Amino acid sequence: MPHSEEAGLAGVTGDRHADPERLDGPQEASNRPGGALWALAAAGPQLREVAHFAAEAGLGVLAQEGRPRAVVVAGVGTAARTGDILQTVAGPRCPVPVMAHRSAGIPGWVGAADVVLAVSASGRSPEALAAAEAAARRGARLVAIGAPDSPLQSLAERARAVFVPVPRTAPARMSLWGLTVPVLLAARELGLVRLAEADIAETARRLDEDAERCRGEADSFVNPAKELAMNLAGTIPVVWGGSPLAGVAARRFGDMLAANSRYPVIAGELGEAGRGRVGLLDGVFGSLTRQSNDIFADPLEGDEQPTRLRIVLFRDDGLEGDDSVPLPDSRRADAVEKLAEERGIHCDVFKAEGGCSLERLASLIAFPDFTSVYLALAHNLDPMSVPAVSDMKDHIHSGSRQ
Known part of the structure; x- marks a missing residue:
């Protein structure tokens, strides 16, 4: 970083x-x-770039085994927030449960019928690595999302799982959209969300416009x-x-x-x-x-409000x-x-x-x-x-x- x-x-x-x-x-x-403003202004380009990487990562294989029993998004901090976003975009009528898991490993009920998305901006989060290891061990379908050339990528390759690279140019909290897009595209392949290419393009355009409005x-x-x-x-x-x-x-x-x-x-x-x-x-x-304010107090007396x-x-x-x-x-x-x-x-x-x-x-x-x-x-x-x-x-x- x-x-x-x-x-x-x-x-x-x-x-x-x-x-x-x-x-x-x-x-x-x-x-x-x-710089911080630069990192936030790059949200739109970040979204487009990672959407391209996700398209090349082979997420289509997720559809071959059909709809899962449940989806677990494993990670902490901003990575976990992507699970909350997936729950929201999928909506209350999502046909399977979606869970944002913020602890090391995965829930005990996760098995071969489920999908685990292990997310870590650095690719080094102990929680995401433990989740990926447990998912591979139990035979769950695994997608790893994080920094290229990281321990998470190595683990995904050993498990023959899909890995989506998210280049790290800023702290994780500044990389929300780069981490979110692969999660949503994986869910789209599983039939859990409706997300058109036009939706991604319009969201990137919105981020560009807000970056222009909020420029320094x-x-x-x-x-x-x-x-x-x-x-x-x-x-x-x-x-x-x-x-x-x-x-x-x-x-x-x-x-x-x-x-x-x-x-x-x-x-x-x-x-x-x-x-x-x-x-x-x-x-x-x-x-x-x-x-509690004293109506007779001198407003100029003292500088503490x-x-x-x-x-x-x-x-x-x-x-x-x-x-x-x-x-x-x-x-x-x-x-x-x-x-x-x-x-x-x-x-x-x-x-x-x-x-x-x-x-x-x-x-x-x-x-x-x-x-x-x-x-x-x-x-x-x-x-x-x-x-x-x-x-x-x-x-x-x-x-x-x-």
Whole structure:
């Protein structure tokens, strides 16, 4: 993986207060190859390139043995998120269970009737390698997806399994689309999803357009990613999705805010949030913050403002005329908007756009990905370097040697 080229940021501990002026500068280092903005802007080309590699990998052999009993997508982090995306694109009427498995190995019930997709951006993830080994040992159909010339490719070749190479030019979290496309194309060969070549092309075009809108040279007043970044600065983001598809986008945004921006974030789907987490709106970071303000206090006295929640609501009202997927229930999303307004809590609402599930998902992921980078830059943080992650890996490895 290339080293970060965020000149002037590497090794900087950051600034507690976000400075909007940092977002409208030249940001030359961030746009150079190896930089965070460059990596996100390459999402469309990445999708097209990997679709080509997947077409040449021989995924068609999956159809020869017919429909599986179940599909397991094995991996961690971004790799596991591809399993969530497959579940969403396949929809509730998918004829077989689809499971995103985030632990080492595979579930005990997996056998010769099942398909295992082992996904790892580096090709070195212990979880993906253990899953691939177990799948081969039990006779399950195996597809391995990851970096070329990696241990995962070697394992797939020994098992005579399909391997889809995904060139690694950025951290795994910046390679979501490169990892997702092979998973979806494998599922298409198995008859689990309807994904036309036009759908892939339109999704890539959507990613290109959002990259242009969110480019570093675009000022904050025309760049939705910069605008949202400054709206979230100094808050506790609560990111909710109003449907299963929007819920995947919400959890992805939570991943990116935590890793790139180092912000604490609460993310999920409203189906579960509405059962209890919505109580946050009445807590000490919600409506109680407003109630506790002293109306006689001097607003110029001191520079500390109370930390408050800021809701980001992703909505997907579905595709009219698509009988394969029932239209989402929008009542919870409507209710959250109203509850936030009643309590004086800011709520940013973004609606999915596009003619297929994959494009609609991309419309809710692309610019929030940029937002996470801009929020990091506003705090003078390097979004490509996450020291705590590296330190945690070092502690784990050192502990295993003792």
